[in-house]
Amino acid sequence: MKSSKGMVGGALFCLATVAAATASPAAETIKSVLAMPHFQYAENRTGKNQRLQFYHEAYMRIVAADRAADQKWLSLKTPEEVRAHQRFLTARMIEMIGGFPERTPLEPVVTGIVHRDGYRIEKVYFASRPGFFVTGHVFVPEDSRYRAPYPAVLVPCGHSLDGKNYEGYSAAGVMGAKRGLVTLVYDPIDQGERHQRNLLESKWSTGVEHNRVGWRCQILGWGAAQLHIWDGMRAIDYLVARPDVDAAHVGVTGMSGGGTLSSYLMALDPRIKVGCPSGYVTTLRDLCTFRGPQDHEQDVQGMLTFGLNHLGYVLMRAPQPELLGFSHDDFFPIIGSLETLERGQAVYRTLGAPGMLQCITEAGGHHWYQGIKTAHFDTLRRFLAGDDSIAFPPDPVRYRRLDIGFGYDNTDCGLSRDETNRCVAADGIALHLLGARSVYDILLDEARRQEAARAPLAVAVVRSVTGVKPLAEVPYAALDGHDFVLAGGVRAHKATLYREDSTLRVPAVTFTPPSPRGAPVLYLAYGHEREAFAPRITRFLEEGRAVTVADLRASGETWKGYHTFCGAGWEGEEELAMMYMWLGENLVARRTEDALVAARHVAALNGGARVDLVASGVMAVPAAHAFYLERGLFGTIALEEPCASWRRTLEDPMQDFRYAAAVYGAYKAYDWTDLIK
Numbered sequence: 001m002k003s004s005k006g007m008v009g010g011a012l013f014c015l016a017t018v019a020a021a022t023a024s025p026a027a028e029t030i031k032s033v034l035a036m037p038h039f040q041y042a043e044n045r046t047g048k049n050q051r052l053q054f055y056h057e058a059y060m061r062i063v064a065a066d067r068a069a070d071q072k073w074l075s076l077k078t079p080e081e082v083r084a085h086q087r088f089l090t091a092r093m094i095e096m097i098g099g100f101p102e103r104t105p106l107e108p109v110v111t112g113i114v115h116r117d118g119y120r121i122e123k124v125y126f127a128s129r130p131g132f133f134v135t136g137h138v139f140v141p142e143d144s145r146y147r148a149p150y151p152a153v154l155v156p157c158g159h160s161l162d163g164k165n166y167e168g169y170s171a172a173g174v175m176g177a178k179r180g181l182v183t184l185v186y187d188p189i190d191q192g193e194r195h196q197r198n199l200l201e202s203k204w205s206t207g208v209e210h211n212r213v214g215w216r217c218q219i220l221g222w223g224a225a226q227l228h229i230w231d232g233m234r235a236i237d238y239l240v241a242r243p244d245v246d247a248a249h250v251g252v253t254g255m256s257g258g259g260t261l262s263s264y265l266m267a268l269d270p271r272i273k274v275g276c277p278s279g280y281v282t283t284l285r286d287l288c289t290f291r292g293p294q295d296h297e298q299d300v301q302g303m304l305t306f307g308l309n310h311l312g313y314v315l316m317r318a319p320q321p322e323l324l325g326f327s328h329d330d331f332f333p334i335i336g337s338l339e340t341l342e343r344g345q346a347v348y349r350t351l352g353a354p355g356m357l358q359c360i361t362e363a364g365g366h367h368w369y370q371g372i373k374t375a376h377f378d379t380l381r382r383f384l385a386g387d388d389s390i391a392f393p394p395d396p397v398r399y400r401r402l403d404i405g406f407g408y409d410n411t412d413c414g415l416s417r418d419e420t421n422r423c424v425a426a427d428g429i430a431l432h433l434l435g436a437r438s439v440y441d442i443l444l445d446e447a448r449r450q451e452a453a454r455a456p457l458a459v460a461v462v463r464s465v466t467g468v469k470p471l472a473e474v475p476y477a478a479l480d481g482h483d484f485v486l487a488g489g490v491r492a493h494k495a496t497l498y499r500e501d502s503t504l505r506v507p508a509v510t511f512t513p514p515s516p517r518g519a520p521v522l523y524l525a526y527g528h529e530r531e532a533f534a535p536r537i538t539r540f541l542e543e544g545r546a547v548t549v550a551d552l553r554a555s556g557e558t559w560k561g562y563h564t565f566c567g568a569g570w571e572g573e574e575e576l577a578m579m580y581m582w583l584g585e586n587l588v589a590r591r592t593e594d595a596l597v598a599a600r601h602v603a604a605l606n607g608g609a610r611v612d613l614v615a616s617g618v619m620a621v622p623a624a625h626a627f628y629l630e631r632g633l634f635g636t637i638a639l640e641e642p643c644a645s646w647r648r649t650l651e652d653p654m655q656d657f658r659y660a661a662a663v664y665g666a667y668k669a670y671d672w673t674d675l676i677k
Helices: 027-034 050-074 079-096 167-177 206-220 224-241 257-268 284-290 310-315 334-350 370-384 396-403 439-452 459-466 530-542 572-582 587-605 620-629 646-651 672-676
Strands: 109-116 119-129 132-141 150-156 182-186 245-255 272-278 322-327 357-362 476-479 483-485 491-499 504-512 521-524 547-550 560-565 569-571 611-617 634-642
Touching: 027 491, 027 504, 027 530, 050 079, 050 284, 050 310, 050 334, 050 504, 050 560, 050 572, 079 257, 079 310, 079 334, 119 167, 119 224, 132 167, 132 224, 150 167, 150 224, 150 257, 150 370, 167 182, 167 245, 167 370, 182 224, 206 224, 206 439, 206 646, 224 245, 224 257, 245 257, 245 370, 257 272, 257 310, 272 370, 284 334, 310 334, 322 334, 322 370, 334 357, 357 370, 357 396, 370 396, 439 646, 459 587, 459 620, 476 587, 491 587, 504 530, 504 587, 521 530, 521 587, 530 547, 547 587, 560 572, 569 572, 572 587, 587 611, 587 620, 611 620, 620 634, 620 672, 646 672
Parallel strands: 150 182, 150 245, 245 272, 272 322, 322 357, 521 547, 521 611, 611 634
Antiparallel strands: 109 119, 119 132, 132 182, 476 491, 483 491, 491 504, 504 547, 560 569
16 A cells, blocks of 8 residues: 655645644634545546546446447347347346236226227226235227227326326327227326325325335345336236237337336237337437436346346347337437437347337427327237238328327327316225235335345355455555644645545545544545534544544545436435446445545554444445444444434335445345444
C-alpha cells in the first residue's frame, strides 16, 4: 500500500490558528473540511465527472454486455443453434426470477355482465395463487359475423393507476371484441382494483409500489417479474378454459408496462401464437443512456451475465408472428428499438421466416396510439383468425392517418367511464374479496419457508451469496492528499482510496486529535452532504478518538445518479443498484469492499490498530457485512438509526426499504442483522 501521509508539495495548510489549551474544534470548522471536494466535476456522463465514476463504470459494462448479447444471436448460423439458445435463455430467465409455483384452482367468479353494441363485458376475477385474486374485464363478441369458439387476446395493462379502466386499455378490449376476439384486459399488481397496501398511501405511483414489492422479492431470490408473469400465465389458463375460446389461437398485446408483460409472455408461454408489444422494446444500453433502469418487474437479476436482453424477449419464441410498436419520442429510445428490430429480423431469416417480425411506428411520445393499437389488433386477427384480407406487414401510412385529431371522446371505451358499474369487486378493492391475500402475505410465507430451511451461517456462505471478495483480493492505494491543522491541534487528512482492481476512487477524510486515545473510528454515514456529519465527528474527537469518514460508492461526493429512479429521485444509489442487478451483482457487496478498503486505510494510519465501525441508515448493511467477513480488522460495531432488518421489511408492507440494502437471494441464508449478533 502506498503511503497516505504525504502532503501536496510538502505544504501544510492551516484553517485555524493552533492555540494551546483550546477546546476541540467547533463543528463549523470540521464542516468546512468535510465540505471540500476531493474531485473535479463536470455535468456530463464522461469518466471525467468523478461524481459519476461508479455510474460510468457500470454503464460501460452494461453497454458491452448488451452488445455481446446481441452478437450472440447474430453468431447463430442454423435453426438448431437458434433453438438451443432459446431453450437456454428460457431456462435461465425462469431460474433467475425464482421459478413458478404450482398451478392451483383458478376458481373464476363473474360478478356482472354488461351488454353493449356488438359485444358484452364480463366482470371477472380468478385466483392466480390461492387467495391472490386477479381482476379483469372480458370483452366477448356478440356479432353474427363471428362464431365461437373465438380466438383470444390477453391485454396486460401498463402503469396506470386505473388499470383496466384506463380509457386506452378498455378501448383495446372493445377493439378486440369487435374483431371477433375474446379479449381479457386485466389489472396487474398495484393497479386498478389490485392495490396491495393501504389504499390511500399506495395510489400515487405504480412504479414506486412495484418497487416496494421488488425490494422484498430481491432478498428472497425472486423477481417481481415472476409475480407479474404468473398472473399473465394464469390469465391465459382462464381464457383457454372458456368454452367460447379456441385454445389453439391465443395472442398478447399491451403498452408500456403492458408491453413489458406482453414481451415476457410471448417469450415464455408457448400458448402465445402472436405477440404485439408496444412502448417497451429497445436496447438496454440505450435505455440506460436516455432513461435509466425502470421499476423492478422490468428487470431480471443477472440478465446480462447470461445474454438476456430485449432482443432476447423478441426472439425466444421466434419465428412466431410479431408486430412491435414504437413511437419516435418515446423514453424507450427508438434508436435502440430499430436496432433490435433489425437484428431480430436477421435471426428470423436464419429460421426461414423472413417478414414475420415487423414494426409499426408513430410520431410523438410514450403512448399507445390509435394507429399502432389498430395495427396490433388487425395483426392479431390476421394470424389468430386466419384473416388473409389483412396485410402484413401493415401499411404505416394507413394506420398513421387514424391518429390525426384522434381522441377518446367519441370512442367506445367499454366500462372505463361507467363509475357505478365498472368494478369487479363490490367496492373496487380486490383485497376485500372473501379469502383475499396480498402479495406481501405470499412473500412472507416464502420468507418463513426459507428461514426453516437455513443452514448454519458461515463466512463462505455469505461470500458466496454476496460476491464480496476477500480483503486480500481488493488491492488499493491511498493517494497522497491534503493535510490541515485545525484549532486545538486536530489534524485533518484528506486521502483518495484508489481501487487498483477497478480504477474507482473512494474519498476519505481523517481527523486525529493531538493525543489520540482508544480505538480509531471508521464512520460510514448515510447521506450526500458530508458536512452534515460534522457534529458527530466533533463528538468522536471530544472523546479523544481519531475518526475517518469515507464515502462509499453512490454516497457523499458520488451520491448523484444520472437519471431519476422510482421513489428515489436523483439519488444515485438506487439507479446504480439496479444497474448492478443487470450485471448479476449488488450494491451491498461493492460498498462492503469499499468499507473494507477504508478500514484497512484507517488501521494503517493508526499503527495497525483494530477499527471501531460506526454506520448509519442504509450503510448499516454493508457495515455489518464488512464486520462479519473480516472480523480481525475490527474492534466493535455500532449502528445509528439503521435501516430495518430484512425480516421486518417482509413483515411490514408499510416499511420503507432500498435496493441499496438488498442482496439477491440472501434471505435463504441469513438476515443482515444476523451478521452482528
